[in-house]
Amino acid sequence: MGEQAAETLNPFEIAKKQVDRVGKRLGLEPDLLEVLKAPKRELTVNFPVKMDDGSLRVFTGYRVQFEDALGPFKGGIRYHPQVNLDEVRALAAWMTWKCSVMGLPYGGSKGGVICDPKKMSRGELERLTRRYAQAISVIIGPTKDIPAPDVYTDSQTMAWIMDTISMNAGYSVPAVVTGKPLVIGGSRGREEATSRGLMYATRECTKRLKMTLKGATVAVQGYGNVGYHAARLLAAEQGCKIVAASDSQGGVYSPKGLDPLQLYAYKQKKGTVVGFPGTSKITNEGILELDVDILCPSALENVITSKNAKNVQAKIVAEGANGPTTPEADDILFKRGIWVIPDILANGGGVTVSYFEWVQNIGGYFWSEEEVRDRLEKNMTHAFANVWDTAQREKVDLRQAAYMVAISRVAEAYRVRGIYP
Numbered sequence: 001m002g003e004q005a006a007e008t009l010n011p012f013e014i015a016k017k018q019v020d021r022v023g024k025r026l027g028l029e030p031d032l033l034e035v036l037k038a039p040k041r042e043l044t045v046n047f048p049v050k051m052d053d054g055s056l057r058v059f060t061g062y063r064v065q066f067e068d069a070l071g072p073f074k075g076g077i078r079y080h081p082q083v084n085l086d087e088v089r090a091l092a093a094w095m096t097w098k099c100s101v102m103g104l105p106y107g108g109s110k111g112g113v114i115c116d117p118k119k120m121s122r123g124e125l126e127r128l129t130r131r132y133a134q135a136i137s138v139i140i141g142p143t144k145d146i147p148a149p150d151v152y153t154d155s156q157t158m159a160w161i162m163d164t165i166s167m168n169a170g171y172s173v174p175a176v177v178t179g180k181p182l183v184i185g186g187s188r189g190r191e192e193a194t195s196r197g198l199m200y201a202t203r204e205c206t207k208r209l210k211m212t213l214k215g216a217t218v219a220v221q222g223y224g225n226v227g228y229h230a231a232r233l234l235a236a237e238q239g240c241k242i243v244a245a246s247d248s249q250g251g252v253y254s255p256k257g258l259d260p261l262q263l264y265a266y267k268q269k270k271g272t273v274v275g276f277p278g279t280s281k282i283t284n285e286g287i288l289e290l291d292v293d294i295l296c297p298s299a300l301e302n303v304i305t306s307k308n309a310k311n312v313q314a315k316i317v318a319e320g321a322n323g324p325t326t327p328e329a330d331d332i333l334f335k336r337g338i339w340v341i342p343d344i345l346a347n348g349g350g351v352t353v354s355y356f357e358w359v360q361n362i363g364g365y366f367w368s369e370e371e372v373r374d375r376l377e378k379n380m381t382h383a384f385a386n387v388w389d390t391a392q393r394e395k396v397d398l399r400q401a402a403y404m405v406a407i408s409r410v411a412e413a414y415r416v417r418g419i420y421p
């Protein structure tokens with residue numbers, strides 16, 4: 001706990017700290033280390049949206065392009081009242097390392113708009129999305145930067161962005177975003193891809209720990225796209241028992257196990273998992289400290305910190321969310337023998353299938369669901385093995401190992417490309 005005195009919860013400070021730690025361990029040139037901590041391009045946009053009551057409201061959005069040594073920028077778009085530039089910078093940095101560790105020919109970026117989508121009508125969300133897309137259109141495109149869904153955005157959001165960019169171009173540009181609906185060029189299997197990848201990563205981890213997934217207990221924080229599909233797939237395909245789940249309003253717990261599909265249907269109807277029959281209430285803090293085999297934080301950043309890391313009882317923490325664990329908490333969990341499958345690996349299945357979608361759009365040839373799953377499984381298994389072997393060899397935790405793999409690859413691209421001019 002040596003570095004613990006000043007635990008920062010600023011996600012960008014955390015993202016830089018993670019690079020520093022690993023850069024030094026890799027013996028990276030100090031100048032190059034500085035380059036790898038600075039976002040390449042940052043765009044802030046303020047734009048008006050007509051609200052349903054006839055008023056105009058000005059919204060602020062961002063697009064941060066962190067690093068593109070390996071290929072075009074790639075990263076999701078988040079709608080949330082707490083979005084801020086440092087959060088978007090961190091998420092863009094994490095996308096860079098994620099694409100690299102997954103072996104994809106992409107750099108990393110991220111976007112966000114400060115808004116509360118729960119308090120907006122569908123029409124207002126459509127107009128906001130189209131104006132934001134127009135505002136960032138100067139820097140995105142199929143060979144430049146390709147957005148995708150993130151918190152409180154979905155395939156419909158992507159369809160509006162694709163349509164806006166296409167209307168301005170005068171022809172359809174499907175490859176400008178991924179995570180689209182199937183009918184306009186989406187990929188089979190994209191919706192569940194992040195969670196399917198998480199399931200494969202968890203499976204690979206348990207294999208090496210000689211743990212069995214059948215009957216293993218699971219708690220999921222954040223029952224959205226990532227959390228719901230993770231619960232569903234871990235139960236249906238690996239025989240896990242989902243004992244707890246939560247969302248922004250709180251959580252539910254049942255030691256006998258929950259049916260993920262029924263819980264999802266309940267949330268669709270009531271807007272929250274809270275109150276699901278046959279369960280007791282649990283808080284979002286409490287869910288992290290349950291005595292389970294596998295914990296999947298799948299909501300937002302900084303939920304496992306130096307304050308509560310000592311109370312985590314899970315054997316494996318599979319990070320569905322980006323940035324749920326602080327570096328200080330990482331050290332505590334590592335010392336306690338808890339395995340953290342880091343975000344850039346655990347949730348890398350989403351961007352992997354986004355890459356497949358982009359390849360299908362550019363090639364104009366679409367794959368079957370089996371083909372998507374097979375390729376995802378191969379990619380995930382390979383990336384996991386690479387990170388695991390690095391961790392064993394270097395005697396570090398899985399996050400540092402993942403960063404070692406990711407940063408080495410980007411640094412190598414930098415060295416061969418050279419510094420312009």
Ligand code: NAD
Pocket residue numbers: 149150151152153194221222223224225226227246247248249284298299300301320321322347348350351
């Ligand atoms: P989503 O909007 O579909 O779901 C988010 C869920 O989190 C919702 O159920 C919401 O109620 C819940 N939530 C919000 N605030 C919460 C809080 N304070 N405590 C507990 N739950 C809360 O979003 P998503 O796409 O599932 O993204 C979740 C996480 O996964 C994010 O960190 C995101 O960056 C990451 N991620 C998403 C993808 C993807 O493909 N969608 C890929 C990689 C990583």
